Amino acid sequence: MKLGVIGCGKMATALVKGVIDQGVVNVENVMGVARTENSRQRFSDETGAAAVSDIADVLGASDVLLLCTKPQDIVATLAGCLFKPEEPKLLVSVAAGVTLATLESTTPDSVRVVRCMPNTPSLVGKGATAFSLGARCVEGDLETVEKLLGAVGISVEVPEKQMDAVTGLSGSGPAYIYLIIEALADGAVRQGLPRAEALRLAAQTVSGAAEMVIRTGMHPAVLKDMVTSPGGTTITGLSVLEEKNVRSALISAVSAATQRAVELGKA
Ligand SMILES: NC(=O)c1ccc[n+]([C@@H]2O[C@H](COP(=O)([O-])OP(=O)(O)OC[C@H]3O[C@@H](n4cnc5c(N)ncnc54)[C@H](OP(=O)(O)O)[C@@H]3O)[C@@H](O)[C@H]2O)c1
Incomplete structure (x- = not known):
């Protein structure tokens, strides 16, 4: 070539x-x-x-x-x-x-x-x-x-x-994940971790979880269930994410960004 x-x-x-x-x-x-x-x-x-x-x-x-x-x-x-x-x-x-x-x-x-x-x-x-x-x-x-x-x-x-849907997902997606990494680190800083360590741990956690989905080919819900023990810390944290509608917010973010890509395409 x-x-x-x-x-x-x-x-x-x-x-x-x-x-x-x-x-x-x-x-x-x-x-x-x-x-x-x-x-x-x-x-x-x-x-x-x-x-x-x-x-x-x-x-x-x-x-x-x-x-x-x-x-x-x-x-x-x-x-x-x-x-x-x-x-x-x-x-x-x-x-x-x-x-x-x-x-x-x-x-x-x-x-x-x-x-x-x-x-x-x-x-x-x-x-x-x-x-x-x-x-x-x-x-x-x-x-x-x-x-x-x-x-x-x-x-x-x-x-x-x-x-346009690709634009709303993987095109705009890195920014959604930066926000999530920053917020996770903020949570840890609030609990007393130094900022630099909190950011490194948050970023690696996101990267590692993504790698688990990619390499195992398992559905993320199955991977989530595997790390969620009854009455444990993870299900306690997950309950808060569900109460705050994080799942719904992400679905809406991809939909809104897709619609914006459609509008920009017409303009
Ligand atoms: N960066 C990203 O992460 C990203 C993500 C998704 C898609 N893209 C797409 O990738 C494309 C490039 O983005 P970029 O971020 O790499 O932009 P960039 O760094 O500004 O590069 C554009 C290049 O085009 C050259 N150029 C402009 N007009 C030219 C012409 N008529 N003939 C030859 N060279 C010309 C410019 O150099 P001179 O001014 O010296 O000519 C410059 O080297 C965009 O269309 C963007 O939508 C980028």
Whole structure:
């Protein structure tokens, strides 16, 4: 695979570091493009890959393109790409909210497009990304996309109409969990633990519990029952969470964020 990277910012750097580290692509087969020397230098320093200023060089050297500019720059960026019909490309966009219809209407038929919704933990190799294949995709594109995204976490294919729900869950979700970690630590500080230790224990508890769900494949309710002894401390704490409607609050948060993504998409 020859990988071209359009836009050399945070998400591009995280993805490229991941795919090189995982051996999905050799570093000499990656070329980035950005407008400023600052972006190019930072990208090259962090990934070891080349970065150039002329998008034509990247188009000529790649068969797979990662589109990593800001959502508001996507249409202008694609307008600056002179795609040649005899050089087919797979174009993987990570731009939040930019639809397959927009990507397909701003590129020729020789460009097969994929829309992704990554989240910020991709920056530390723990991303949760959903993706939808465009109508022009062919056999093999799914595997290519899974390999690329798998380098920075997990990926799941969804119909595009579910992307707003993905935004409400895994897109916005890291912020919900930061709030929960902070609140858990506050509880412990209130009970006398030093702040730094409370935060470390809270974050590791969230990470460990998540890992238990992922690695065992068990339903979270079963895992919860396994650590809840009759008349014990955990059921006492859980009762308070139920009284305060934490479960319902989280369901409503995902629904509200999904609705907001729908509104922003229409705007
Ligand atoms: N960061 C995240 O955690 C995250 C999460 C989910 C989705 N995303 C998506 O990832 C995309 C990138 O976000 P980011 O946070 O990585 O942004 P960023 O750090 O600002 O990176 C954007 C990059 O695009 C370059 N650029 C802008 N216009 C260009 C053009 N016409 N040609 C070539 N390069 C161009 C910029 O460099 P120059 O100014 O030097 O050209 C910059 O390197 C966004 O669409 C966002 O929705 C990001």
